[in-house]
Amino acid sequence: MKKIAIVAYNQSDCVSWAGATNEVELIMPVLRRVFDQVGLNNAQDVDFVCSGSCDYLQGAAFAFVAGVDALGAVPPIKESHVEMDAAWALYESILKIRMGHADSALIYGFGKSSPGELPIVLSQQLDPYYLAPQWVDSISLAAMQARLMLDQGLITERDMADVVARSRGNAKTNPHAQLSGDVSVEELLAQETYVSPLRKSDCPPVSDGASAVIICTVEKAREWGVPYAIISGIDHRIESHNLAMRDLTDSVSTRKAAEAAGVGAGSIDVAELYAPFSHQEIILTRTLGLTDKTLVNPSGGVLAGNLMMASGLSRIGEVFNRIASGEAQRGVAHATSGPCLQHNLVTVLESA
Amino acid sequence: MPPPEVLSQAFELGFTYTRSTGPVVGRFLTELRDRKIVGIQGSDGRVIVPPMEYDPVTAEELSEFVEVGQQGEIVSFAWVKEPRDAHPFDQPFAWAMIKLDGADVAMIHCVSAAAESDITTGARVQAVWAEQTVGFITDIRCFELV
Amino acid sequence: MSQEREMITGIDVPIYLQYKFTAGTAPARFLSQVKKGVLTGQRCPGCGNVYCPPRGSCAACGLPTEEEVVLSDKATVQSFTIVAIPIPNNPIQPPYIIANLVPDGSNLSFIHLMSECVNEEVHIGQRVQALWKSEEEWDYAMDNIRYFKPIDEADVPVERIGHMPVTGWED
Numbered sequence: 001m002k003k004i005a006i007v008a009y010n011q012s013d014c015v016s017w018a019g020a021t022n023e024v025e026l027i028m029p030v031l032r033r034v035f036d037q038v039g040l041n042n043a044q045d046v047d048f049v050c051s052g053s054c055d056y057l058q059g060a061a062f063a064f065v066a067g068v069d070a071l072g073a074v075p076p077i078k079e080s081h082v083e084m085d086a087a088w089a090l091y092e093s094i095l096k097i098r099m100g101h102a103d104s105a106l107i108y109g110f111g112k113s114s115p116g117e118l119p120i121v122l123s124q125q126l127d128p129y130y131l132a133p134q135w136v137d138s139i140s141l142a143a144m145q146a147r148l149m150l151d152q153g154l155i156t157e158r159d160m161a162d163v164v165a166r167s168r169g170n171a172k173t174n175p176h177a178q179l180s181g182d183v184s185v186e187e188l189l190a191q192e193t194y195v196s197p198l199r200k201s202d203c204p205p206v207s208d209g210a211s212a213v214i215i216c217t218v219e220k221a222r223e224w225g226v227p228y229a230i231i232s233g234i235d236h237r238i239e240s241h242n243l244a245m246r247d248l249t250d251s252v253s254t255r256k257a258a259e260a261a262g263v264g265a266g267s268i269d270v271a272e273l274y275a276p277f278s279h280q281e282i283i284l285t286r287t288l289g290l291t292d293k294t295l296v297n298p299s300g301g302v303l304a305g306n307l308m309m310a311s312g313l314s315r316i317g318e319v320f321n322r323i324a325s326g327e328a329q330r331g332v333a334h335a336t337s338g339p340c341l342q343h344n345l346v347t348v349l350e351s352a
Numbered sequence: 353m354p355p356p357e358v359l360s361q362a363f364e365l366g367f368t369y370t371r372s373t374g375p376v377v378g379r380f381l382t383e384l385r386d387r388k389i390v391g392i393q394g395s396d397g398r399v400i401v402p403p404m405e406y407d408p409v410t411a412e413e414l415s416e417f418v419e420v421g422q423q424g425e426i427v428s429f430a431w432v433k434e435p436r437d438a439h440p441f442d443q444p445f446a447w448a449m450i451k452l453d454g455a456d457v458a459m460i461h462c463v464s465a466a467a468e469s470d471i472t473t474g475a476r477v478q479a480v481w482a483e484q485t486v487g488f489i490t491d492i493r494c495f496e497l498v
Numbered sequence: 499m500s501q502e503r504e505m506i507t508g509i510d511v512p513i514y515l516q517y518k519f520t521a522g523t524a525p526a527r528f529l530s531q532v533k534k535g536v537l538t539g540q541r542c543p544g545c546g547n548v549y550c551p552p553r554g555s556c557a558a559c560g561l562p563t564e565e566e567v568v569l570s571d572k573a574t575v576q577s578f579t580i581v582a583i584p585i586p587n588n589p590i591q592p593p594y595i596i597a598n599l600v601p602d603g604s605n606l607s608f609i610h611l612m613s614e615c616v617n618e619e620v621h622i623g624q625r626v627q628a629l630w631k632s633e634e635e636w637d638y639a640m641d642n643i644r645y646f647k648p649i650d651e652a653d654v655p656v657e658r659i660g661h662m663p664v665t666g667w668e669d
Contacts, residue, residue, distance in 0.1 A: 018520075019358060019520060020356055020358050020359070020520055020521060020522055020523045020526045021522055021523060022521070022522025022523070022524070022525065022553065022554060023522075024522070024553055024554050024555045025522050025523055025524070025554045025555075025562075028554070028555055028560070028562055031560070042559065042560040042561075043560060056515070058517065058519075059363070059365045059515060059517035059519070060519070066553070068557070069553055069555045069557040069560075070555055070560060071557075071560050072556075072557075072558065072559050072560025072561070073557065073558075073560070074557065074558035074559075115517045115518050115519060115520065116515060116516070116517045117436065117437075117438075117515075117516065119436070120436055120437075120438045120515070121515060123438070124513055124515070128369075128371055128511060129371065129373065129377045129381075129402075129489065129509070129511075130377075130402045130459070130460075130489050131460060131489075132511070132513075133488065133489050133490065133511055134440065134460070134461065134462065134489060134490065135436075135438035135439060135440070136447055136460060137436060137438075137439075139430075140430040140432060140447040141430075141447075141460075143430030143431075143447075144428040144429060144430045144447065144448070144449055144460075145428075147428045147429065147430070147473065148427070148428045151428065151473050193431070193433070194433070195430050195431065195432055195433070196430065196431035196433070196468060197430075198430075240408035242400070242404060242408060242457070243449075243460065244427075244449055244457045244458040244459065244460065245400070245404075245408050245457055356521075356523055356526035356527040356530055357526060357530050358520060358526065359520065359521040359525075359526045359529055359530075359638055360518055360519065360520045360521075361518070361519050361520075362516065362517070362518045362519075363516075363517055363518075363519055364514055364515070364516055364517075365514070365515045365516075365517060366512065366513070366514045366515075367512065367513040367514075368510075368512045369510075369511045369512065369513065370508055370509065370510050370511065371508060371509055371511055372507065372508050373506055373507055373508055373509060374507075378505055378506045378507050379505070381506045381509065382503070382505050382506045385503070385506065386503075437516075487506040487509070488509060
């Protein structure tokens with residue numbers, strides 16, 4: 001099977017409101033930077049392009065089609081789109097390369113969540129008979145998940161605050177973070193609850209932005225002469241839409257995906273986890289069996305900036321950056337979708 | 353060129369969907385209209401409320417309906433201090449996972465309570481019906497503490 | 499007594515979501531000029547094409563278009579259709595003409611209405627000019643132009659449509 005490498009990654013700043021920036025203007029600077037990292041002109045220089053976005057976020061029909069205006073798609077290119085986080089667009093691109101239909105691919109994701117009321121928009125991705133008509137928002141669902149864990153003694157509010165404090169602290173070195181800085185666990189615990197038992201700090205900020213990645217066969221990466229990391233495994237699994245039929249204190253789908261992706265085949269220097277809520281990072285860390293030897297979310301993770309439809313791809317990019325810079329030899333990137341970690345994708349990256 | 357003026361405009365996006373309910377969801381909603389709550393037996397005999405059409409583990413088609421109680425126990429809840437416009441209450445309330453008597457799987461619905469401190473995991477609640485029931489999930493207006 | 503009633507087979511589940519749309523940089527610049535009664539486009543630094551209305555990029559080259567170009571409000575019909583159905587909530591009565599129009603100085607068409615014309619005589623290459631609303635009514639909107647109407651100028655040959663200078667035939 002062809003070995004596939006990741007050769008470029010860039011992400012925009014996570015901002016609470018992108019203002020007068022349309023999808024094309026949001027995507028183009030990020031694409032320019034990944035093209036420049038490899039020395040490409042535009043999307044004509046890769047074999048396949050796949051993007052991830054969700055038009056409901058900004059309420060703009062076919063915004064993803066408008067996004068194609070950023071690519072230089074004349075003459076026509078091979079292009080596809082997933083109405084999901086772009087981490088799944090990367091998955092599709094890997095299949096495309098493995099099938100021999102492409103040697104290289106550009107993947108990008110973008111999200112403008114600020115124009116709508118994100119937790120309410122997300123309520124409409126739930127079961128359309130029993131839940132969506134009740135308008136149960138995404139934060140409330142996560143709050144019920146957190147309470148299950150607290151009640152069962154699986155976590156404490158202090159554990160959750162620990163995650164937040166570390167995220168904000170790590171984000172100080174991430175120039176694209178929206179929330180960063182030194183904050184103590186005591187300060188966080190002193191804040192009032194928001195959707196109890198969650199505090200606002202346990203929840204991700206609403207962010208606008210985009211990210212992009214270029215992948216290719218190892219042969220192509222050598223031809224381009226750029227630093228690269230190997231994508232040694234990738235898998236994704238989904239759980240039932242019925243939240244009460246799931247064990248919300250665990251992530252069975254992450255565990256299955258991690259096994260299939262080969263997470264356990266070596267030590268893990270770095271992990272970037274898509275945990276929108278603080279308690280979910282704890283679920284994921286335990287599910288993946290991560291220990292003190294693993295640096296978890298050195299970027300700050302999505303508590304520091306949550307680009308819906310792009311942050312999953314960014315997790316893969318962040319691990320790539322650390323391997324490419326020599327800080328890490330092997331890492332795990334996780335992406336999620338749906339309420340309470342319903343659908344999970346796990347990628348393993350290794351140094352060349 | 354100078355930065356442009358910021359031109360913003362509020363708008364509403366409407367999706368006027370109708371959905372076919374099928375025999376399982378349709379039966380549940382029909383029973384709600386009659387102020388009864390039914391679940392369905394999963395492959396392992398567990399009673400799932402509201403009923404699912406297929407067992408998520410075995411993928412078996414489910415058909416054994418079971419009427420369950422209108423009281424139950426709070427399994428978990430989220431206290432909403434600042435209700436959103438789309439929410440069912442203007443004043444603070446809770447979303448909860450509620451395991452009804454005779455059910456094995458919790459259902460998600462709203463709970464009306466005066467204060468957060470009134471609600472605890474394990475608290476007993478009772479379904480409150482809408483004045484007029486039409487065969488919709490909100491025929492159960494909310495649950496109230498017993 | 500509960501009586502046998504009809505089984506529920508379908509439900510209405512309308513979804514209404516509230517948003518606040520904000521125009522992008524390029525469209526905001528464009529609309530700010532339209533408010534002053536001026537049509538503008540943006541030029542691609544790669545291929546040199548001018549786009550109106552601009553979206554901020556050249557879709558062909560994938561490059562940002564930042565150079566603003568003032569265009570004429572005279573245009574050429576690139577294509578058109580005669581519409582026989584009414585526009586909901588719009589006073590324009592059918593049959594009316596919707597046309598792809600390329601303003602002088604631009605390379606790509608936009609869609610607008612044509613009026614004050616004999617529908618059956620509208621043709622590709624025909625010269626038209628914007629009929630603006632009175633200045634007090636100008637807003638950040640393309641309907642500051644009520645419609646385009648034919649003008650007494652020679653037709654543009656098909657191969658020159660999309661390549662007229664901003665000065666039009668006066669060049």
